[in-house]
Amino acid sequence: xxxxxxxxxxxxxxxxxxxxxxxxxxxxxxxxxxxxxxxxxxxxxxxxxxxxxxxxxxxxxxxxxxxxxxxxx
Numbered sequence: 001x002x003x004x005x006x007x008x009x010x011x012x013x014x015x016x017x018x019x020x021x022x023x024x025x026x027x028x029x030x031x032x033x034x035x036x037x038x039x040x041x042x043x044x045x046x047x048x049x050x051x052x053x054x055x056x057x058x059x060x061x062x063x064x065x066x067x068x069x070x071x072x073x
Contacts, residue, residue: 002032014069016062020050028052035065 007013017023018037027034028050036052037059054065 014053014066020052024052025050033069035062 002008002013013032014035015023015027015032016035016037017027018039020036024034024036034052034054036055038055038057040057053069056062056065
C-alpha cells in the first residue's frame with residue numbers, strides 16, 4: 001500500500017497501535033516506525049523482542065511525537 005502511495009516506509013510512515021504483538025511487531029517487520037498506545041488494562045505490557053520506537057498513554061501525545069519524529073528524519 002505504501003508503494004502505491006509513493007511513500008517510503010522508513011521516511012514517512014508511522015504505525016500507531018495498541019497491540020505489541022500485532023500492530024507494533026508488524027510495523028517493525030515492515031520497516032515502519034511505531035508508536036505503541038499503552039491502554040490501561042490492555043492485554044499486554046511486554047512482548048519479547050517487540051520494541052516500539054515510542055509509547056504513549058494518551059492519543060493527545062501523538063502530534064508532538066510525530067512532529068519530533070519528522071524533525072529526526
